[in-house]
Amino acid sequence: MTIEVKNLVKRFGNFAALDGVDLKVNDGELLALLGPSGSGKTTLLRIIAGLDWPDSGEVAFNGEDALAQGARERHVGFVFQHYALFRHMSVFENVAFGLRVQPRAVRKDEATIRARVKELLDLVQLDWLADRYPSQLSGGQRQRIALARALAIEPRILLLDEPFGALDAKVRKELRKWLRSLHHEINVTSIFVTHDQEEALEVANRVVVMDKGRIEQIGSPDDVYETPATAFVHGFIGESIELPVQVEGGVIRLGDRPLRLAADGLAPGASKLFVRRHDMLVGPPGSGAFEGAVQHVRNFGPVQRAEVALSGGETIEIDAPRDRELRAGDTIGLEPRRYRIFAGA
Amino acid sequence: MTMQIADSVSLSSPEAKARAHAAAVRNNLRTEPKAVRIAIITLAILFLSVFVVLPLVLVFAQAFSKGILAYFDALAEPEALAAIKLTLVVAAISVGLNLVFGLVAAWAIAKFEFSGKTFLVTLIDLPFSVSPVISGLVFVLLFGAQGYFGGWLRDHDIQILFAVPGIALATTFVTFPFVARALIPLMQEQGTQEEEAAISLGASGLQTFFRVTLPNIKWGVLYGVLLCNARAMGEFGAVSVVSGHIRGETNTMPLLVEILYNEYQFVAAFAIASLLAMLALITLIAKTILEHHLDEGHDVNDH
Numbered sequence: 001m002t003i004e005v006k007n008l009v010k011r012f013g014n015f016a017a018l019d020g021v022d023l024k025v026n027d028g029e030l031l032a033l034l035g036p037s038g039s040g041k042t043t044l045l046r047i048i049a050g051l052d053w054p055d056s057g058e059v060a061f062n063g064e065d066a067l068a069q070g071a072r073e074r075h076v077g078f079v080f081q082h083y084a085l086f087r088h089m090s091v092f093e094n095v096a097f098g099l100r101v102q103p104r105a106v107r108k109d110e111a112t113i114r115a116r117v118k119e120l121l122d123l124v125q126l127d128w129l130a131d132r133y134p135s136q137l138s139g140g141q142r143q144r145i146a147l148a149r150a151l152a153i154e155p156r157i158l159l160l161d162e163p164f165g166a167l168d169a170k171v172r173k174e175l176r177k178w179l180r181s182l183h184h185e186i187n188v189t190s191i192f193v194t195h196d197q198e199e200a201l202e203v204a205n206r207v208v209v210m211d212k213g214r215i216e217q218i219g220s221p222d223d224v225y226e227t228p229a230t231a232f233v234h235g236f237i238g239e240s241i242e243l244p245v246q247v248e249g250g251v252i253r254l255g256d257r258p259l260r261l262a263a264d265g266l267a268p269g270a271s272k273l274f275v276r277r278h279d280m281l282v283g284p285p286g287s288g289a290f291e292g293a294v295q296h297v298r299n300f301g302p303v304q305r306a307e308v309a310l311s312g313g314e315t316i317e318i319d320a321p322r323d324r325e326l327r328a329g330d331t332i333g334l335e336p337r338r339y340r341i342f343a344g345a
Numbered sequence: 346m347t348m349q350i351a352d353s354v355s356l357s358s359p360e361a362k363a364r365a366h367a368a369a370v371r372n373n374l375r376t377e378p379k380a381v382r383i384a385i386i387t388l389a390i391l392f393l394s395v396f397v398v399l400p401l402v403l404v405f406a407q408a409f410s411k412g413i414l415a416y417f418d419a420l421a422e423p424e425a426l427a428a429i430k431l432t433l434v435v436a437a438i439s440v441g442l443n444l445v446f447g448l449v450a451a452w453a454i455a456k457f458e459f460s461g462k463t464f465l466v467t468l469i470d471l472p473f474s475v476s477p478v479i480s481g482l483v484f485v486l487l488f489g490a491q492g493y494f495g496g497w498l499r500d501h502d503i504q505i506l507f508a509v510p511g512i513a514l515a516t517t518f519v520t521f522p523f524v525a526r527a528l529i530p531l532m533q534e535q536g537t538q539e540e541e542a543a544i545s546l547g548a549s550g551l552q553t554f555f556r557v558t559l560p561n562i563k564w565g566v567l568y569g570v571l572l573c574n575a576r577a578m579g580e581f582g583a584v585s586v587v588s589g590h591i592r593g594e595t596n597t598m599p600l601l602v603e604i605l606y607n608e609y610q611f612v613a614a615f616a617i618a619s620l621l622a623m624l625a626l627i628t629l630i631a632k633t634i635l636e637h638h639l640d641e642g643h644d645v646n647d648h
Contacts, residue, residue, distance in 0.1 A: 099548055
């Protein structure tokens with residue numbers, strides 16, 4: 001099932017939750033919607049599910065107008081951030097719900113429903129919890145039951161809203177891997193919303209980065225990490241150093257200090273220079289594009305994180321390998337291995 | 346419970362004993378001196394005994410003062426039976442209406458966003474803040490012979506005032522907030538996610554209501570109905586204004602108690618009053634049980 005979204009706009013009062021969003025999701029894809037809170041990603045997901053309605057724009061499933069259908073007819077599996085399990089039903093009845101509420105003409109008999117629920121509980125590896133109630137489960141178990149419940153109706157599309165947002169870090173990592181392999185197994189077109197970049201980059205085939213109701217970049221996890229399309233994406237994904245610079249007459253300046261960096265093809269004016277923390281190479285004073293004094297050093301496993309006051313006025317944090325120990329008070333040269341400059345303040 | 350655990354542990358390990366002792370010392374520091382505690386508790390019990398328990402006991406004492414036969418004779422009087430029947434009918438009507446209105450109002454307030462919501466919530470509380478006598482008078486103004494609809498009603502030979510419909514209307518008005526008030530916070534806390542999940546799983550609106558919404562709020566509904574019923578049966582002021590006190594026809598139990606008392610028929614008056622007192626006791630017990638269920642239903646599905 002492909003999903004096509006065209007020029008979607010949704011406002012809540014004066015706030016534009018979606019401000020002209022276009023998106024095409026391929027059949028069988030596992031797509032991540034990534035962005036800070038308030039970026040419109042959940043609104044987009046809810047509109048695709050039919051739980052919210054856009055002010056204007058189009059949504060099509062396999063070329064067919066989805067906005068003509070309600071949530072009930074769309075046949076979309078939706079997994080909520082806080083699970084939304086039916087608290088008064090057992091795990092078994094939760095999973096069976098979608099099968100039991102089908103119109104009488106197509107409803108399966110009890111034995112078939114039981115077999116199907118058993119199969120789904122096996123799939124999420126929780127068949128031994130069938131008689132429990134949601135309040136008796138852990139967060140990770142609830143989330144897997146919520147997923148089994150959504151899969152029971154054999155959805156054409158699977159939508160997950162911050163599926164691991166309410167879980168602790170360890171369970172989250174396990175479930176990420178598990179979701180990936182599950183998607184591989186069932187191969188349903190799936191979209192999941194997350195504000196956790198690591199989650200998006202690790203699980204998804206493609207990542208859609210959103211900010212302020214707009215899509216900033218669509219690409220593979222490598223694309224959005226290695227070649228961010230906008231200043232926002234560079235700043236949001238990965239740990240970046242952000243420096244306000246001035247481009248004029250073929251020279252890039254940080255404060256009043258000219259940097260030894262090529263300014264070819266850059267528009268003059270206020271700009272932003274981005275470098276990954278680990279892409280700042282440390283050398284002797286005077287050796288790189290930047291120079292600075294080490295203020296403070298902390299060790300994080302294989303790297304040392306140093307706070308460096310640059311001459312030119314800014315203080316940055318860099319991650320350097322530990323082969324050469326840095327000390328507070330050292331003066332060092334810094335050369336960006338890779339960097340990007342985006343016009344605009 | 347925790348005290349028991351602390352005690353049993355303290356037997357086995359001196360370290361735990363020391364900890365329990367430290368806890369006890371802390372406890373003492375945190376609370377008032379023993380004398381003050383005893384004084385406060387005694388005062389509370391004394392007050393409750395004089396103002397609540399004593400009157401309740403007196404109601405039953407008076408009712409049975411001429412023996413158990415006189416008690417049942419008083420209840421078997423046609424006037425008494427008519428009052429009991431009328432009270433039950435009126436309570437059934439107003440509880441039924443308020444159940445539907447309360448559900449609809451709570452649903453609207455808890456699940457939708459709309460302008461004027463605060464106003465609606467305030468309006469729901471209005472019957473609580475208005476004197477019941479005024480509530481009754483409103484219906485006299487509307488349906489009385491001199492009232493807005495009085496002429497029309499007379500022409501069509503419809504009797505509302507001084508009849509069952511008037512009493513039911515006044516009671517419904519006075520007891521309106523109970524169901525809605527019990528449900529609004531409950532439904533607001535539960536939010537709309539379970540309903541959304543049900544709909545995305547293919548359930549229709551009715552299926553969602555009966556399979557998801559209603560089971561989640563059933564204890565709240567029962568709680569509201571219970572309080573609504575207790576007040577409906579006990580309402581005096583509003584009913585007194587619209588009833589007309591026609592003996593054997595429009596006297597509810599509270600009204601009859603007053604009439605009998607004014608006629609010095611103490612046994613009969615207190616016999617009816619004892620029924621109302623029993624209703625109150627049963628309501629209290631049921632309320633305690635329901636509150637227990639309501640507390641249990643809360644902690645699910647949240648983080």
